[in-house]
Amino acid sequence: MVVNPQFLDTDAIRKDxxxxxxxxxxxxxxxxxxxxxxxxxxxxxxxxxxxxxxxxNANVHxxxxxxxxxxxxxxxxxxxxxxAFINAGAREEVVFTKNSxxxxxxxxxxxxxxxxxxxxxxxxxxxxxxxxxxxxxxxWQLTAERIGAKLRWFGITDEGRLDLSNLNELxxxxxxxxxxxxxxxxxxxVNPVETIVKRAHEVGALVVLxxxxxxxxxxxxxxxxxxxxxxxxxxxxxxxxxxGVLWGRRDLLEELPPFLGGGEMIQTxxxxxxxxxxxxxxxxxxxxxIAEVIALGTAVDYLNGIGMDKVAGHEHAITExxxxxxxxxxxxxxxGPATNEDRGAAISFVLGDIxxxxxxQVLDEHGIxxxxxxxxxxPVCVRFGIPATTxxxxxxxxxxxxxxxxxxxxxxxxxxxxx
Amino acid sequence: xxxxxxxxEIILDHYRHPHHKGxxxxxxxxxxxxxxxxxxxxxxxxxxxxDVISDISYESQGxxxxxxxxxxxxxxxxxxxxxxxxxxxxxxxxxMQSKLDGPEFAEEHEEVLEDAVAFAGVxxxxxxxxxxxxxxxxxxxxxxxxxxxxxxxxxx
Ligand SMILES: Cc1ncc(COP(=O)(O)O)c(C=O)c1O
Numbered sequence: 001m002v003v004n005p006q007f008l009d010t011d012a013i014r015k016d017x018x019x020x021x022x023x024x025x026x027x028x029x030x031x032x033x034x035x036x037x038x039x040x041x042x043x044x045x046x047x048x049x050x051x052x053x054x055x056x057n058a059n060v061h062x063x064x065x066x067x068x069x070x071x072x073x074x075x076x077x078x079x080x081x082x083x084a085f086i087n088a089g090a091r092e093e094v095v096f097t098k099n100s101x102x103x104x105x106x107x108x109x110x111x112x113x114x115x116x117x118x119x120x121x122x123x124x125x126x127x128x129x130x131x132x133x134x135x136x137x138x139x140w141q142l143t144a145e146r147i148g149a150k151l152r153w154f155g156i157t158d159e160g161r162l163d164l165s166n167l168n169e170l171x172x173x174x175x176x177x178x179x180x181x182x183x184x185x186x187x188x189x190v191n192p193v194e195t196i197v198k199r200a201h202e203v204g205a206l207v208v209l210x211x212x213x214x215x216x217x218x219x220x221x222x223x224x225x226x227x228x229x230x231x232x233x234x235x236x237x238x239x240x241x242x243x244g245v246l247w248g249r250r251d252l253l254e255e256l257p258p259f260l261g262g263g264e265m266i267q268t269x270x271x272x273x274x275x276x277x278x279x280x281x282x283x284x285x286x287x288x289x290i291a292e293v294i295a296l297g298t299a300v301d302y303l304n305g306i307g308m309d310k311v312a313g314h315e316h317a318i319t320e321x322x323x324x325x326x327x328x329x330x331x332x333x334x335x336g337p338a339t340n341e342d343r344g345a346a347i348s349f350v351l352g353d354i355x356x357x358x359x360x361q362v363l364d365e366h367g368i369x370x371x372x373x374x375x376x377x378x379p380v381c382v383r384f385g386i387p388a389t390t391x392x393x394x395x396x397x398x399x400x401x402x403x404x405x406x407x408x409x410x411x412x413x414x415x416x417x418x419x
Numbered sequence: 420x421x422x423x424x425x426x427x428e429i430i431l432d433h434y435r436h437p438h439h440k441g442x443x444x445x446x447x448x449x450x451x452x453x454x455x456x457x458x459x460x461x462x463x464x465x466x467x468x469x470d471v472i473s474d475i476s477y478e479s480q481g482x483x484x485x486x487x488x489x490x491x492x493x494x495x496x497x498x499x500x501x502x503x504x505x506x507x508x509x510x511x512x513x514x515m516q517s518k519l520d521g522p523e524f525a526e527e528h529e530e531v532l533e534d535a536v537a538f539a540g541v542x543x544x545x546x547x548x549x550x551x552x553x554x555x556x557x558x559x560x561x562x563x564x565x566x567x568x569x570x571x572x573x574x575x
Contacts, residue, residue, distance in 0.1 A: 025421065212430050325475070355481060355482035355483060356457075356482075357457055357459075357482030357483075357484070357547070357550065358482050358483050358484075361422070361425070361544075361547070362422060365421060365422045372457070373456065373457045373458060374457075374458045378458065380457065386457070387460075387480050387481065388457060388458050416422070416426070417483075418429070418431075
């Protein structure tokens, strides 16, 4: 990935984000460095939700009145936007879910239920990695346990990279599916998708990519990536909560069985048996999160307005600066790649013996929001022999001044705990 | 600053120099509790002589609040009867549920809570209440198990 590290005009961008204007704990400006957990929304996204409920609210695909038609057009319009955003081959390949977790559960379940050649059978192998979010571990554990398949995983190197030394042994003729995080939410590592896809397809395995931390931050081209399924979540890309996306290759989605049953996903229903709707509705049972989907479309517009290459460039520049500043802090150890190659804008660290909970509490007192804990990736903490980390994560509105505030805050933490 | 209301000097002292830490023999029961949101863990042993708590020992990993809480608790409960200790535990639980009224509640119940009044400021940080309660819940669980075992032992 080639990125041009260049800061965006954050003064202008920040004006679009009302929450970034607020203060916390009295008069402290908010320094929001928890973007890997959830991002903030620009006024445009907020307005979309207000406008939808003020003017267009109706159920989609189910009415012939004006509101139903408007709502349906807006909803399907958002699908077009998302499809273009990730360069999907067809709009039908974009399925709206509740979040990444649901998208990943969908794939793990339907691959478990499917007939040959895609169905996972006893003795088949599923490959994940030690740096997955729990959302890309637990669904596969459930499927593997239910079927009697074997779950295997890539390890992590000391530098926080995927350990590829046993690639050809790990992904072999028994492998049915490889499910991997594109960018780690705890380590910040950008994984070598191309290498994995090449090997997986060599042995006939499907590839699922958890793009929760990449879709918001870099240009994503699902056709170029070559994966078979890609999952991401709206609330990490300036959108609202309650909406996620599963992109899947059309021939696969057509062939695989449905996930949830209900309204909207059927063609005809008799008391004995049903036939299913075509894509993408086959995978969208029940009333979807309509306002949220439409607002996600606005978030995509906003990101396109800036340009995803520029977003990636800004984050590369801010990560470079943050890696440098943080490594000047005595006693601080970065967990994950300490250099900026193939790296996203989430930086985890430990500060001496001070527990991350205590670090986060003192930072919060100074208005600095970070995440502390195991970040739903507990195996990573176990791998590095630490109970938890403190994580700062940046986005298109993050500034070098916020990095400086973090570094100052860490000095206060050390003072407070007397180290 | 607000922070000092949570991080009382007594809490920081116990955090830096925890009392009764380390797993000891003999013990009547042992439990392992975790706080799944932050990964804090405690292994706790309780020993009873009749209805007196003769020892509480533990191994734990976590933030200053959870570490200090285990230390203060062991100080308070060792040597008490199970009944007295339960009263302290229940009062501490109520203190942690008192939200903004922590300081008043602590003052009212200072006789029962003793050094544990230092945690009054924690009650207003919902994210940290679980840290403070981790070892107390582990103790409650371990003591119930120890009593169950002695009862079934008596019957057998
Ligand atoms: C890498 C990764 N995968 C999956 C998820 C789950 O996203 P959601 O909670 O929206 O389903 C997250 C977010 O926490 C994540 O960072």
